[in-house]
Amino acid sequence: MNKPIMAKATAVWLVDNTTLSFRQIGDFCGLHELEVQGIADGDVAAGVKGFDPIANNQLTQEEIDTAEKDPSHKLKLKFNPSAVGEEKRRGPRYTPLSKRQDRPASILWLFKFHPELTDGQISKLVGTTKPTIQAIRERTHWNIANIQPIDPVALGLCKQSELDAVVQKAAAKIAAEGGGMTDDERRKLVSTEQSLGMEPEARIPSAISGLETFSLSDSSDRDEDDDDDKDEKDVRDADSFFNLPDSDDDDEDDEDDRR
Secondary structure, three states, X not given: OOOOOOHHHHHHHHHHHOOOOXXXXXXXXXXXXXXXXXXXXXXXXXXXXXXOOOOOOOOOHHHHHHHHHOOOOOOOOOOOHHHOOOOOOOOOOOOOHHHHHHHXXXXXXXXXXXXXXXXXXXXXHHXXXXXXXXXXXXXXXXXXXXXXXOOHHHHOOOOHHHHHHHHHHHHHHHHHHOOOOOHHHHHHOOOHHHHHHOXXXXXXXXXXXXXXXXXXXXXXXXXXXXXXXXXXXXXXXXHHHHOOOOHHHHHHHHHHHHO
């Protein structure tokens, strides 16, 4: 048990009844220093009744006195023997009702982009059951035809840090077993922070794929050759172009006109 119960109410009591610094109260109650300052200003936790940590066996007066004299001293939670063994038990992640219908889509996304994850890891990550995972893996789910893969982080089913931690764990396991990975699989096992720090790879747009050997010099030379051929083809004899008659015939036509 690292933090006091009713942390915000405890912070309200410490602000009102001690001269501890905001940082000391924040570290003890698990709050940000500015949030504790907001409590002192009345902007945060308005109407919250203070919770006495001394009367509730969470702090001693000697500990508070020591912290008031030394601003660098951190408050220590009083040891409570009755709380031993009462740590929060780890169980399946709770998923709100409004998001439970999105779990199949997130499972399908994890199958597609992180096939190295086990059913147990997926179950803990998105808060689902192994029969559901198995049904989607075998494509026997009742709604498999309408399921589209969606990132569980985008759906709010898990945090990006949690997904990165699971992926890194899977990468370490594969490396320990000596399994070979393709470039695509290795790229999938990189965390978000590492992938954002990588230099972008130079890629040719699909719209101009197949034109890698295209060069301006070749095209200009080809255009000049085409122009030369065109000039040679366009040159024609003036007489043949206008279909002019012979000179003898012209003279006979002129005499006929005079007559």
